[in-house]
Amino acid sequence: MSIDAAGAVGMLDLLDDTTTELGTISAPSAVASDGRYLFATTPQGVDIVDSGVWTWDHVDHFHYYRADPKLLGNVTGEGTATVSTSNTSTVGGTGLFFPLTGEAVLLDNEALSQGEIRELFRIETGQHSGLAVPLGGGALVTHAGDRGQATEVRFHRADGTPVDGSSVECPDAQGTITTRVGVVIGCATGALLATAEDGDVTFEHLPYPEGTHTQPAVEFDNRKGRPSVAAPAGDEGIWLLDTRARTWQLIQTTEPLLRVSAADDADEHIVALDRSGRVRVYDGSSGDEVGATEPLLPRSIADPALLDGVELTVDRQRAYLNAPAEGVVYEIAYADNARLARTLETPTTPAFFAETGR
Known part of the structure; x- marks a missing residue:
């Protein structure tokens, strides 16, 4: 799916090259996706688009689903929202955090799948750049300290009430991703790994390796649902976190990197x-x-305003990269020496894009 700078939304089917124009949302400044929905930050809050295609991961096999794509509407809020998703688009929730008001919102994914935007909770946590991360029927929510930074993570039930004894320190909490193992939240000192079972939440702190002093990981990405996640490590290279083994690896590279994603395949491609x-x-x-x-x-890289919308997405066989100024999306066979497989023309200029149906 592609969204242009004015908010026009389009779809390109990679199987038969058919295109669909869905309509127009408000002009977006950022877009996030869980593989089915697109969550676009707009001046009014967050506009939600349902691509109508999604996958259910049963670990040893996958089920693929299709429904009619549609524009669902808007969730009001102030500031560039941080969107946190899970690995399932029809159950659980999606978290939105609005930094200017410190409001954490948990949306009902089952209602979204029926075309309805329903807030399970909306709570105020203090003005800061925070997170509301879905987990175990509720959400992990950051709370601000005295300096207006996220210092603590608490688990809130689906009705918004905090659970006694389910809070943990996470200084300067930034960035999150859901893996097959659990939820990862970046902290200044490492990562917080949270898991839920039978309503009980368990926290584990995964500190950075001793002797490493590069910038912390805050922009996690991977092939959806896999245990390993990657993040830029400042100008030094790549942070690689294996949530199953609970281990970090710092991979130094010759070139500073803007985006990184762990394919977590047999050859451990990043x-x-x-x-x-x-x-x-x-x-x-x-x-x-x-x-x-x-x-x-080259033209997109040269324009900082366009660069914010450039997204690198990895699936089981291909990587996809949008080039807003060039007006195309590139498909790359990353396991075949980074071979450029296709140059895709989308129905709307891909200022923002997401690969859906995965």
Whole structure:
């Protein structure tokens, strides 16, 4: 799916190259996706688009579903919202956090799947850049300290009430992702891994390796649902976190990277975008570079306003990268020496895009 700078929404079917124009939302400044819905930050809050295609992961096999795509409407809020999703689009929730008011909102995914926007809770936690992360029928919510930074994470039930004894320190909490193991939240000192079972939430702190002093991981990404996640490590390279083994790895690279994502396949590929617009592929076990493209989006890289909307998405076989100024999306066979497989023309200029149905 693609959304242009004015809010026009379009879909391109990668199987038969058919296109659909869904209509127009308010002009977006950021877009997030869980693989089915697109959550677009607009001046009014967050506009939600249902692509109508999604996957249910049963671990050893997948079920694929299709419904009519539609524009669902808006969730009001102030400031650029942080959107936190889970691995399932029809159960559980989706978290929105509005920094200017400190409001944490949990949306009902089952209602979204029926075309209804329903807030399970909306609570005020103090003005800060925070998170509301769905977990176990409720959500992990950051709370502000004296300096207006997220210092603590608390678990709130679906009705918004906090659970006694389910809070933990997480200084300068930023960035989150849901893996097959649990929920990851970045902290200044490492990562917080939260899991839920029978209504009980367990927290584990995964500190950075001793002797490492690079910037913390805050922009986690991976092939949806997989245990391993990657994040840029400042100008030094890549942070790789294996949530199953509870281990960090710092992979140093020759080029500073803008986006990174862990494919977590048999060859442990990590796919990255560098500052020149090249897509680079690394072996996660050795750290060696195993492939790279030519610069793909020089005009988009040169425009900071456009660069904010550039997204690198990885699935089981391909990586996708939008080039807003060039007006295309690139499909890259990352396991085949970063071969450029296709250049895709979307029905609306891909200022923002998401791969849905995964």
